[in-house]
Amino acid sequence: MTQVEADNFTVKNRREARELALQCLHQWDQRGPDEGRDLAEAQIGARERPPEVSQYARKLLATFWEHCAAIDETIEAAASNWRLARMAVVDRSVLRIAVTELHHIHAVPPKVAIDEAIELAKKYSTEKSGAFVNGILDRILSDWVSRHGPR
Numbered sequence: 372m373t374q375v376e377a378d379n380f381t382v383k384n385r386r387e388a389r390e391l392a393l394q395c396l397h398q399w400d401q402r403g404p405d406e407g408r409d410l411a412e413a414q415i416g417a418r419e420r421p422p423e424v425s426q427y428a429r430k431l432l433a434t435f436w437e438h439c440a441a442i443d444e445t446i447e448a449a450a451s452n453w454r455l456a457r458m459a460v461v462d463r464s465v466l467r468i469a470v471t472e473l474h475h476i477h478a479v480p481p482k483v484a485i486d487e488a489i490e491l492a493k494k495y496s497t498e499k500s501g502a503f504v505n506g507i508l509d510r511i512l513s514d515w516v517s518r519h520g521p522r
Contacts, residue, residue: 381423385479388427389468389487391415393495395432396464408436435471442470449510461496462504469508473515477522481512 395411402410411432415425435442446466447455455463469488472479485508492500515522 384421384423385427386487387420387424388431389491391420391424391428392431392435392468393461393464393491395428396435396467397460399432400460400464408432430476431468431471434475435467438471438475439467442467442474445470445474445511446507449507449514459496459500462492462500465491465496465500465504466507469504470511473508473512481515481522485509485512 391414395414398410398414399408415428443455446463447453450458458466465488468491469484472484472487473481476484485505488508489501489505492504
């Protein structure tokens with residue numbers, strides 16, 4: 372498994388980058404891989420923001436796209452009785468971002484990745500999404516720890 376190092380981004384910049392990545396993954400999911408990636412890049416460049424925000428959003432997206440099959444398999448394995456296709460698009464995108472951070476961006480502590488995902492789900496999805504995302508991510512983290520030890 373490859374690891375992507377996160378630079379010294381501020382909490383605010385990472386949060387904004389996750390929100391931007393969420394918007395981009397939502398489009399990618401709806402439009403398909405090729406068109407969605409082009410739209411994601413256009414959206415990242417569409418407005419002025421701190422360079423760290425765009426940089427971390429690109430890092431999240433590139434890392435997810437590099438490992439998307441394994442990340443999606445991880446989510447489906449942890450989501451008892453839920454296929455990825457049945458999940459709300461926002462919930463699916465939030466989970467993809469969180470698992471990308473949990474498995475590949477080790478500078479982000481697991482608790483932070485999970486807490487940020489729960490907040491994104493609460494903010495952009497249904498009132499039950501925070502608990503749904505939390506349950507799946509807790510299973511994924513527990514599985515990781517049982518296989519690899521604490522990170």
